[in-house]
Amino acid sequence: MGFRDATPSSHRHASDASARTDEARYDVAVIGGGVNGTGTARDLALRGRKVVLFERNDFAFGASGNNSGMIHGGPRYMLKSPQVTEESCRDSGFIQQIAPFLLFRIPFIVPVKDGPRGRMMLELVDAYFKAYDKYQPLKRGEPHTRIDASEMARLEPGIVGPYVGAITFDEWGIDGPRLCILNAVDAEEHGARLYNHTTVESVAPGDDGYLITARDTLTGERVRARAAHVVNATGAWAPVTAALGKLPTTRVLVRPGKGIHVTYDRRVSNYAVLAEAIDGREIFLMPWQNMSMIGTTDDDYYGDLDHVPSTSEEVRYLVQGAARVFPSIREARATGTYVGVRPTLYGFGVMEDALSREHAIIDHAADGAPGMYSMIGGKLASYRQFSQEMADAIAPSVPCTTHEKWLPGGDRTPDALALAETHAITPVAARRIVYRHGSRALRVLARVDRCPREREVVCACEPVLAAEVLHVVEREHARTVGDVARRTRLGMGSCGGMRCAARCGQIVADALGIAPAAGRAQAREFLERQAELRVVAMGPDQARQEALLLAQMRATLGEAEAGTGVDEGES
Amino acid sequence: MKVVVVGSGIAGVSAALAAREQGAEVSLVRGAPGATSLSFGAVDAAPWERARGNEPIDAFCTKLLATLGFRDAPNALLAAASGILRGARAHDEALLDLAQLPAGRVGVVPCDQFGWDAASLARSWNALPAAIARNLFFEALPGVFCKHTDEHAMSLAEVAARHDDGARLGWFADAVRASLARSAPCVAVITPPWLGAERARAAALSERVGLPCGEAMAPAASPSGRRFEAARDRSLAAAGVTTTAGWAESVRVAEAGATLSLEGGAQIACDAVVLAIGGVLGGGIVYAPAEAIFSDAMPPYPRHGFRASVSAGVVIGAEGRELAVPGSMFGLQAEAIAWPFARDPLLDRVGGLCRDSLAAERVYIAGDFIADRPRTWLAAMASGARAGKAAARG
Numbered sequence: 001m002g003f004r005d006a007t008p009s010s011h012r013h014a015s016d017a018s019a020r021t022d023e024a025r026y027d028v029a030v031i032g033g034g035v036n037g038t039g040t041a042r043d044l045a046l047r048g049r050k051v052v053l054f055e056r057n058d059f060a061f062g063a064s065g066n067n068s069g070m071i072h073g074g075p076r077y078m079l080k081s082p083q084v085t086e087e088s089c090r091d092s093g094f095i096q097q098i099a100p101f102l103l104f105r106i107p108f109i110v111p112v113k114d115g116p117r118g119r120m121m122l123e124l125v126d127a128y129f130k131a132y133d134k135y136q137p138l139k140r141g142e143p144h145t146r147i148d149a150s151e152m153a154r155l156e157p158g159i160v161g162p163y164v165g166a167i168t169f170d171e172w173g174i175d176g177p178r179l180c181i182l183n184a185v186d187a188e189e190h191g192a193r194l195y196n197h198t199t200v201e202s203v204a205p206g207d208d209g210y211l212i213t214a215r216d217t218l219t220g221e222r223v224r225a226r227a228a229h230v231v232n233a234t235g236a237w238a239p240v241t242a243a244l245g246k247l248p249t250t251r252v253l254v255r256p257g258k259g260i261h262v263t264y265d266r267r268v269s270n271y272a273v274l275a276e277a278i279d280g281r282e283i284f285l286m287p288w289q290n291m292s293m294i295g296t297t298d299d300d301y302y303g304d305l306d307h308v309p310s311t312s313e314e315v316r317y318l319v320q321g322a323a324r325v326f327p328s329i330r331e332a333r334a335t336g337t338y339v340g341v342r343p344t345l346y347g348f349g350v351m352e353d354a355l356s357r358e359h360a361i362i363d364h365a366a367d368g369a370p371g372m373y374s375m376i377g378g379k380l381a382s383y384r385q386f387s388q389e390m391a392d393a394i395a396p397s398v399p400c401t402t403h404e405k406w407l408p409g410g411d412r413t414p415d416a417l418a419l420a421e422t423h424a425i426t427p428v429a430a431r432r433i434v435y436r437h438g439s440r441a442l443r444v445l446a447r448v449d450r451c452p453r454e455r456e457v458v459c460a461c462e463p464v465l466a467a468e469v470l471h472v473v474e475r476e477h478a479r480t481v482g483d484v485a486r487r488t489r490l491g492m493g494s495c496g497g498m499r500c501a502a503r504c505g506q507i508v509a510d511a512l513g514i515a516p517a518a519g520r521a522q523a524r525e526f527l528e529r530q531a532e533l534r535v536v537a538m539g540p541d542q543a544r545q546e547a548l549l550l551a552q553m554r555a556t557l558g559e560a561e562a563g564t565g566v567d568e569g570e571s
Numbered sequence: 572m573k574v575v576v577v578g579s580g581i582a583g584v585s586a587a588l589a590a591r592e593q594g595a596e597v598s599l600v601r602g603a604p605g606a607t608s609l610s611f612g613a614v615d616a617a618p619w620e621r622a623r624g625n626e627p628i629d630a631f632c633t634k635l636l637a638t639l640g641f642r643d644a645p646n647a648l649l650a651a652a653s654g655i656l657r658g659a660r661a662h663d664e665a666l667l668d669l670a671q672l673p674a675g676r677v678g679v680v681p682c683d684q685f686g687w688d689a690a691s692l693a694r695s696w697n698a699l700p701a702a703i704a705r706n707l708f709f710e711a712l713p714g715v716f717c718k719h720t721d722e723h724a725m726s727l728a729e730v731a732a733r734h735d736d737g738a739r740l741g742w743f744a745d746a747v748r749a750s751l752a753r754s755a756p757c758v759a760v761i762t763p764p765w766l767g768a769e770r771a772r773a774a775a776l777s778e779r780v781g782l783p784c785g786e787a788m789a790p791a792a793s794p795s796g797r798r799f800e801a802a803r804d805r806s807l808a809a810a811g812v813t814t815t816a817g818w819a820e821s822v823r824v825a826e827a828g829a830t831l832s833l834e835g836g837a838q839i840a841c842d843a844v845v846l847a848i849g850g851v852l853g854g855g856i857v858y859a860p861a862e863a864i865f866s867d868a869m870p871p872y873p874r875h876g877f878r879a880s881v882s883a884g885v886v887i888g889a890e891g892r893e894l895a896v897p898g899s900m901f902g903l904q905a906e907a908i909a910w911p912f913a914r915d916p917l918l919d920r921v922g923g924l925c926r927d928s929l930a931a932e933r934v935y936i937a938g939d940f941i942a943d944r945p946r947t948w949l950a951a952m953a954s955g956a957r958a959g960k961a962a963a964r965g
């Protein structure tokens with residue numbers, strides 16, 4: 001019938017895997033879109049270099065999006081290598097200057113056990129943090145304080161046990177995925193080309209430089225690009241990546257240290273509380289954005305880095321440890337876990353000095369591959385410094401400006417309440433948008449002025465408006481429901497995406513012009529991955545939520561994979 | 572004969588009315604809203620992708636469906652706001668059954684609200700084989716259908732309640748008619764799930780518009796559960812079932828009869844009890860892993876973690892067997908019992924074991940509370956009827 005002809009058929013298929021050559025010649029190809037890859041791309045782009053960045057999954061998919069979310073000054077290193085602490089604190093100060101909206105203060109409390117040596121321990125801890133106070137001004141931190149047991153009980157009533165007192169000190173929290181995205185976007189705005197969901201498959205020497213072959217994992221399309229320099233910033237994947245460039249994997253040894261965090265439905269404490277796990281390791285229970293979390297574990301991991309599991313044993317280890325200081329955590333509702341793999345610098349064959357600095361650049365000229373480098377190790381807190389060192393090696397003639405140029409949105413932080421009023425959205429939504437986008441919140445909200453229906457609340461837990469979903473699809477390279485979640489925290493709340501994943505899939509499919517069934521498949525995939533990470537922490541209330549989510553999935557998305565259900569699939 | 576039914580989901584209602592039909596004196600203990608109140612108006616025998624859609628329904632259940640405002644509609648085809656079209660065996664009268672329509676255009680009512688994007692939904696539905704095979708073509712209707720601006724921020728159920736008002740429904744019908752006059756000819760109109768909170772208003776709307784009108788299913792805040800609750804309360808009252816709000820704790824059985832104890836101390840004496848308390852979702856099965864209860868590093872004894880919300884001597888199991896004591900002090904491994912690690916997860920199958928519906932002396936069980944029974948309306952309704960009848964006969 002005639003009216004059918006009106007349906008557009010702008011489907012993209014994974015089968016038309018045409019090879020595409022990116023004609024431009026790049027100065028630098030960066031492989032890996034974690035904080036170090038995006039940070040290096042930004043630094044080099046600001047220095048006027050022509051950069052291309054390939055990310056196999058999505059920006060911040062790896063360690064950079066799954067860490068403890070702290071820009072800490074590294075008090076741990078103070079005894080062994082005070083210069084690390086000083087550097088970390090200074091760089092933390094720089095990050096605050098370039099993205100003030102993205103940081104939030106996290107006060108820590110260190111309870112000290114009573115006992116024969118309790119008083120002495122308190123003195124020692126006090127002295128230790130007195131020394132750390134020296135570095136606090138570098139990152140606008142407050143000096144530490146020492147409190148007695150009764151003060152502690154007042155400040156943090158959840159801490160139960162025989163304590164002589166406690167020390168408080170100050171750190172900064174940050175949203176790791178946002179930090180990566182902002183670096184990537186700024187690189188792009190300074191001329192870099194970004195490819196996410198595009199995995200590098202080979203790096204081969206060519207005439208004056210290297211030929212990089214990559215594949216878009218969503219469309220199957222191949223991309224080829226030429227670059228004079230190649231930076232391997234693939235974190236825990238780095239040895240794999242080195243092999244793709246025919247380099248010996250032994251040259252880029254990382255110790256893959258898997259760490260999980262358990263997340264809760266709300267903030268259960270005022271302070272971040274340090275605790276000791278059963279094996280004596282230090283863990284913490286920390287309020288972070290609008291939730292609390294316990295972190296973290298550290299276990300060698302040699303499995304698939306693209307699909308890292310967390311297990312109920314790991315959850316038990318953390319909850320048990322935290323409960324020794326904060327017993328009521330057992331009654332709180334755990335809403336999930338997340339997991340990352342640290343690209344820890346390997347002990348053998350690396351210079352002592354490099355080891356103590358936690359990160360190293362390997363120049364592969366020694367392996368017969370001049371112009372190729374691997375970045376190994378590092379921290380969120382020192383990514384800017386590490387990226388600067390990398391860029392200095394490639395473009396020594398141009399000075400670094402990443403410590404003085406704002407990240408996108410950093411120029412000023414708008415008043416959320418005023419924005420809520422002028423754009424007729426809830427103050428909570430406005431605050432969250434300002435937190436994530438800084439002054440660019442104005443760009444997100446300009447959308448609702450143009451198109452009022454973008455005021456629609458897609459994710460009620462966070463909350464996230466349709467305007468922000470569209471903004472991150474159009475401006476921040478989000479290509480899947482999972483990508484939107486990484487950028488906005490959509491679907492990360494206590495409903496586990498039950499209320500928003502399907503709708504988000506529709507918006508993404510519409511915005512990118514892909515098939516509606518592909519949007520639903522993305523929603524299902526997101527719900528499934530979240531459930532994998534969530535059920536390992538399942539308690540009584542969450543069990544009911546799991547049953548509800550499953551019933552709803554069944555009733556309105558179908559259990560089947562895309563295309564196999566009775567009425568599912570595309571024409 | 573005196574029968575007490577615990578649980579006011581579809582299984583409990585079915586059991587209460589079936590027991591009444593047998594002449595028993597029936598009282599029903601109403602807990603909190605369960606699975607039935609959260610469902611979206613589709614009625615199946617098995618999860619819809621595994622169901623045939625034309626399974627037989629006995630006379631009692633057919634009548635009960637009608638009483639509750641549901642349509643017996645073999646091979647019905649329903650639209651969902653998640654963007655799919657799906658089969659069903661029967662449905663809430665408010666939903667539009669696409670299987671009844673001739674080929675042609677279906678107007679989709681737009682609203683600037685809670686996840687309902689008419690153009691996007693039309694695009695989604697149009698791409699599905701079920702729409703193509705029937706030559707149905709969905710298109711957003713022009714116009715504005717929210718009467719007040721504050722409705723943009725309201726839940727579907729709240730807007731649905733506004734359509735309970737006849738004048739408001741009239742305004743809506745006029746808006747639909749005006750819109751239809753401006754668009755190409757349609758064979759039906761599909762609306763957001765907001766046609767009444769007390770009763771389905773689809774028939775009244777269809778009459779005023781002159782075309783079949785009905786809702787699409789919407790996850791999360793659908794008014795269908797609210798409509799079920801209203802119809803349930805009406806039919807229980809009409810049948811002479813007394814209802815008590817409360818939370819049942821235990822059933823004690825003596826030679827002369829049974830005593831049900833409620834939280835707070837109240838007791839109800841009776842000859843038989845029907846537990847229609849739902850599964851994990853409804854609250855009839857409680858999941859309480861050892862580590863959530865004990866703050867000691869080591870719990871005092873191993874336990875699998877599942878128990879009934881009412882202690883009545885019902886054996887908890889799955890696949891016809893009692894759940895075994897696990898090998899770990901901390902209980903069952905979450906990875907092994909939940910989706911997506913398991914396709915038919917224990918979490919969704921665990922329940923009381925029974926023969927016919929008898930689970931312990933004088934204790935009958937029904938609905939999602941029964942182990943391994945498909946978690947669907949029809950299964951709950953049929954097992955409820957069986958349990959009510961058996962309990963009344965003693």
Ligand SMILES: Cc1cc2nc3c(=O)[nH]c(=O)nc-3n(C[C@H](O)[C@H](O)[C@H](O)COP(=O)(O)OP(=O)(O)OC[C@H]3O[C@@H](n4cnc5c(N)ncnc54)[C@H](O)[C@@H]3O)c2cc1C
Nearest residue numbers: 032034035036056062063064067068200235259379380381
């Ligand atoms: C549990 C945990 C807690 C932590 N806590 C903190 C903290 O609180 N503070 C702090 O400062 N640091 C913390 N860290 C450390 C910090 O997160 C990492 O050191 C940092 O994120 C490493 O960044 P990266 O860019 O090197 O690696 P990653 O972020 O892992 O990025 C590597 C990227 O490379 C991509 N990739 C891999 N192969 C290819 C390929 N062939 N082609 C294209 N792309 C590819 C991957 O998809 C990945 O996105 C923590 C780490 C973990 C795991």
Ligand SMILES: Cc1cc2nc3c(=O)[nH]c(=O)nc-3n(C[C@H](O)[C@H](O)[C@H](O)COP(=O)(O)OP(=O)(O)OC[C@H]3O[C@@H](n4cnc5c(N)ncnc54)[C@H](O)[C@@H]3O)c2cc1C
Nearest residue numbers: 578580582602603605606607615819849853938939946948
């Ligand atoms: C989101 C969702 C979508 C669904 N979609 C479909 C579908 O498309 N098709 C289909 O056929 N089915 C569907 N279902 C399944 C269907 O709704 C259920 O299988 C059915 O409603 C179960 O009814 P029930 O009476 O056994 O349990 P419930 O409705 O859960 O009722 C149990 C009741 O017992 C009460 N209770 C528990 N313990 C106690 C106690 N100790 N004292 C007092 N009261 C107590 C609870 O509060 C609850 O009200 C869906 C369910 C959900 C949640």
